Amino acid sequence: MKILVCISCVPDTTTKINFTADQKEFDTQGVQYIINPNDEFGLTRAIRLQQSHGAHVTVVTVGEVSCEQILRKCLAIGADAAVRIDAHPNDGYFVAKQLEAICIKQPFDLIITGRESIDYNGGMVGGMLATLMQLPYVTQCVGLEINGDQALMQREIDGGNEHSKANLPVVIGAQKGLVEEKDLIIPNMRGIMQARQKPLLVEAPLTIEAKSQIEFYEKPKPRGPVTLFDPSDVDGLLNALQNQAKVL
Amino acid sequence: MAVVIFIETQNGKASKTGLELLSYGRSIAEATSASLIAVIFSDSDTQELTDHGADVIYTVDTATDSNFNLERYSATLSEICALEKATIVVVSSSSEGRYLGPSLAVKTGATYLSNAVALPTTYNPLTVKQSCFTNKGFAISESMSSCTVLSLSSNAFGIHPQPGRGEVKTYPYASTKSKLEVTKVEHAQESISIADADIVVSGGRGLKGPEHWHLIEDLASTLGAATACSKPVSDLGWRPHSEHVGQTGKPVASNLYIAIGISGAIQHLAGINASKVKVVINNDPEAPFFKAADYGIVGDAFEVVPRLIEKLKALKKA
Numbered sequence: 001m002k003i004l005v006c007i008s009c010v011p012d013t014t015t016k017i018n019f020t021a022d023q024k025e026f027d028t029q030g031v032q033y034i035i036n037p038n039d040e041f042g043l044t045r046a047i048r049l050q051q052s053h054g055a056h057v058t059v060v061t062v063g064e065v066s067c068e069q070i071l072r073k074c075l076a077i078g079a080d081a082a083v084r085i086d087a088h089p090n091d092g093y094f095v096a097k098q099l100e101a102i103c104i105k106q107p108f109d110l111i112i113t114g115r116e117s118i119d120y121n122g123g124m125v126g127g128m129l130a131t132l133m134q135l136p137y138v139t140q141c142v143g144l145e146i147n148g149d150q151a152l153m154q155r156e157i158d159g160g161n162e163h164s165k166a167n168l169p170v171v172i173g174a175q176k177g178l179v180e181e182k183d184l185i186i187p188n189m190r191g192i193m194q195a196r197q198k199p200l201l202v203e204a205p206l207t208i209e210a211k212s213q214i215e216f217y218e219k220p221k222p223r224g225p226v227t228l229f230d231p232s233d234v235d236g237l238l239n240a241l242q243n244q245a246k247v248l
Numbered sequence: 249m250a251v252v253i254f255i256e257t258q259n260g261k262a263s264k265t266g267l268e269l270l271s272y273g274r275s276i277a278e279a280t281s282a283s284l285i286a287v288i289f290s291d292s293d294t295q296e297l298t299d300h301g302a303d304v305i306y307t308v309d310t311a312t313d314s315n316f317n318l319e320r321y322s323a324t325l326s327e328i329c330a331l332e333k334a335t336i337v338v339v340s341s342s343s344e345g346r347y348l349g350p351s352l353a354v355k356t357g358a359t360y361l362s363n364a365v366a367l368p369t370t371y372n373p374l375t376v377k378q379s380c381f382t383n384k385g386f387a388i389s390e391s392m393s394s395c396t397v398l399s400l401s402s403n404a405f406g407i408h409p410q411p412g413r414g415e416v417k418t419y420p421y422a423s424t425k426s427k428l429e430v431t432k433v434e435h436a437q438e439s440i441s442i443a444d445a446d447i448v449v450s451g452g453r454g455l456k457g458p459e460h461w462h463l464i465e466d467l468a469s470t471l472g473a474a475t476a477c478s479k480p481v482s483d484l485g486w487r488p489h490s491e492h493v494g495q496t497g498k499p500v501a502s503n504l505y506i507a508i509g510i511s512g513a514i515q516h517l518a519g520i521n522a523s524k525v526k527v528v529i530n531n532d533p534e535a536p537f538f539k540a541a542d543y544g545i546v547g548d549a550f551e552v553v554p555r556l557i558e559k560l561k562a563l564k565k566a
Contacts, residue, residue, distance in 0.1 A: 013495050013515045017384040026385075037496045092350070092360065118495055120380050120387070122362045127350030136428040137318060139347050142489075156490060157343045159441035162315065163432040170428075176496055181483045211359040211393050215375060218386040220521065226528070226538050231547030234555045237527070238563065240543055245525045247447070247504040248471075 001055040001146065001168075003046045004108040006099055006125065007074060008036040008089075008117040009067045019217040026119075026217065035070055038114025042174030044184055045144055046112055047078040053146060056080050058108075062089045062098045068200065075195035076187035082198070087205035092120075094210040096128035101206050103133060109168040110151065115140050115175040126173040136166035139173030249282035250332040254325060254339045254348065255297065257290045264407070264444065265340040267300050271408045272367070272400055273338050274301030280371050284412050285332050287325060287419070298414025300407070304332075306419040313421070315430045316344050318351060323422035326355035329395070336374070337397045341499075342443050349399045358395035365404045365522075382495045383521035401522060402443065403501040442493065445474035447504045448523070450493060452478040454509020454530060454549055458486035463553045464508065470560045476500065478510045494519035509549050512537025529553065 011017070011031045018027040035043065049055045059074040060083040061067050071082040085098045103111065111130075116123035123139070130137030136151075142161065143154030151170045155162045156177065172178075187195070229236045241248045253273045255266035270286060277284040286302035288294075294305045308324055310317075325348070329337055337352065339345035341363060353360035361376055365386065368376040374391040379401055442448055449468040451461065461475075468475045475491060482492035493500045495515040501522035508529045510516060517540045520526065528541040531548050538544050545552055 011381075014513075016514070017381045019385065093353075096354075118382055121382060122360075123346050124350035124353070124360050124362060127347065128354050128360075131322070131351040131354040134427075136426075137351070138428070140343055155343075155347075157316075157433070158443040159439065160433060160435040162430055163434070164428050164430045166428045176492065177489045180489075181479075209392070212361060212389050212391050214387045214389050216388050217380075218377070218388065220383070220385070223540065223542075226541045226544045228538075228544050228546060231545055231552050234545070234552065234559050237543055237545060238556075238559055241504065241525070241527070245504075245542065247525045 001049065001053055001110065002108045003049060003055050003057045003110045003112065004103065005039065005043045005046050005057060005059045005074070005079065006111070006113040007039045007043070007059050007061045007070060008114065008119070009033045009061060009063055009070045010036045010117050010119045013037065013118065017219070019219065023216040023218065033066070033070060035073060036114050036117045038116060038118070038173070038175050040184060041176055041178045042112035042114060042172070043074060043077060043079065044179045045174065047185060048179070049146060050078065050080070058083060060085065060099065060102055062087055062095045062205070064088060071200055072195050073187060075198045075200070076191040077185045078191065080198065082200040084200065084202050085205050086202050090210035091212045092122045092124035093128060094208050096125050096132060097208045098205055099125070099129050100132045102203070103129070107169070110146070111135070111169065111171045113171065113173055115173040123173070126171055130171035133171070135169055135171050137171045137173070138164060141172040141174055142177030144172060144178060249280060250285050250334045251277050251280070251282050252285045252287060252325070252329050252332060252334040252337045254337070254345065255286050255288040256340060256342060256344050257288060257292065260290045260292050262288060262292065262296055265342055265402055267296070267407045268402070268405055269338050269340055269400055270297065270300040270302060271410070272405045274410050274412065275367055276336055277301070277303070279367070282335065283332070285328070285334070287328055289321065289421070294414065294416050299411055300409050301412045303413040304415045304417060306417050308419050308421050310421050315433060316347070317426055317430070318347055319426045319428065320422045320424050322348055322351040322355055323424045324419065325352055327422065328419060329356050335395055337395065339397065339399050341399050341402050345399050349397050353397040356395055356397070357393065358397045359391040359393040360397045361389055361391060362399045363401045364398045365401045379522065382499070382518035384518050401501060403503070403522070403524070440472070440474040442474045442476055442491070442498050442500060445502050447471045447473035447506070448476050448493070448500050448502045449473045449506045449508070450476035450478065450510060451481065451508050452510030453480045460550070461487070463549065466557050467506070467553055470557050470564070478516055507537055507541070508553060510537060511535045512540055
């Protein structure tokens with residue numbers, strides 16, 4: 001079985017988000033990059049399938065050379081091979097088309113993306129890729145078992161879970177629950193050493209027009225100070241919620 | 249020109265987010281002199297959709313297929329979009345809306361812009377403000393296609409009923425053979441989902457253990473609220489991860505968010521930032537949440553919460 005895990009390099013979850021003075025760009029100064037957490041849940045599931053089913057796991061990202069450290073980390077976690085498509089990820093459609101090209105060149109049985117990236121929160125690459133390739137797609141995926149040539153999946157829906165099955169190949173959008181936080185693999189020294197020997201291919205991008213562009217950014221408006229009440233004064237709090245905020 | 253809205257249903261009726269989409273779509277239709285087309289996969293009462301702004305309502309009879317079906321829904325909607333020459337399509341930011349949007353955009357050749365938080369600022373080309381970095385920032389984006397699929401952040405626009413023409417048509421459900429077979433749908437018993445709730449009551453590690461969760465549940469049931477939790481609580485297994493709100497959990501955009509015993513890590517605050525009013529109860533006056541909240545009580549949750557429940561019950565009776 002061949003698995004492709006699509007990785008997005010995103011600012012660490014604790015990053016304070018700032019934009020450049022002209023508001024045109026995200027200010028990357030001092031920002032640490034990580035594997036997008038949703039993608040990491042997917043990668044971990046893929047490594048488990050590598051161990052249980054002998055699957056071959058390839059990771060791919062669309063990004064500049066600075067993303068290679070993230071791909072090396074994926075290799076240290078246990079992926080067998082990495083591909084970097086050498087382009088700035090202009091928008092979700094652009095990224096989906098680049099990934100489609102990789103999947104056409106080299107067929108996969110299972111394609112894993114994250115539910116969404118935690119930077120642009122688009123949540124679109126998996127759905128677009130599946131639709132372009134006419135493959136079944138399950139996002140917010142919190143359960144995945146492989147049984148022969150069939151995938152058994154669970155999708156978290158508002159207030160419940162939907163179970164489904166489909167013949168491989170399938171595309172899933174991973175999130176927490178597919179594996180638990182405690183299952184995430186921290187690379188050990190052996191993994192890090194092995195990662196240096198594993199292939200990291202750089203591919204030229206297809207020429208694709210993006211379908212959207214960001215004109216400028218804004219930060220949320222600063223909020224007023226908190227209004228505090230004494231622990232004995234829950235009446236004061238309830239009164240404020242009823243008559244001032246009007247939410248009760 | 250047409251604005252097409254996908255109306256989600258709940259027990260066969262239009263959902264609250266569906267009505268919010270209609271209000272949003274009505275404003276776009278007025279601004280662009282377009283017709284507002286509502287598509288609902290149910291044969292429910294269409295009067296409510298007319299009252300909320302629909303000029304044309306397509307009802308699609310899904311017959312025996314009672315589950316949301318990505319392939320068939322997006323195929324049906326893309327046919328209707330082509331028929332009506334849609335320039336703007338709006339879906340919600342719920343599980344269904346965000347599942348559907350990207351697929352529909354590919355099928356119709358449209359641009360997809362997610363998490364819109366306001367009306368478009370221009371229409372030719374279309375520009376709209378989107379939340380990004382999990383509500384830690386906003387991007388003002390331009391669509392470069394003649395048709396754009398927008399997902400509207402929930403509770404970002406509100407419901408403002410304004411009647412439309414209300415012409416009702418039926419449309420056949422696409423016969424696309426689905427490659428995905430839904431085998432079972434499990435619904436949590438009698439709980440209000442975080443996505444739909446006006447009020448969310450959320451607990452953190454300050455509650456000291458799952459055995460104290462009755463405090464959260466009692467307060468939530470008194471308020472008719474959904475229950476949620478912080479990341480450490482779900483990682484410790486005190487609560488299911490479906491309740492985890494924050495950057496890697498569920499986003500919350502309720503009218504009122506009450507955080508009890510949650511210190512307010514930056515990832516948590518990002519996930520709940522779209523809520524309108526935030527209340528924090530925490531015994532640590534240095535907890536970062538106090539900088540992000542509107543109202544707060546520095547005090548012991550085990551004393552404050554029972555008092556709050558008691559007063560709310562008295563208020564309800566009065």
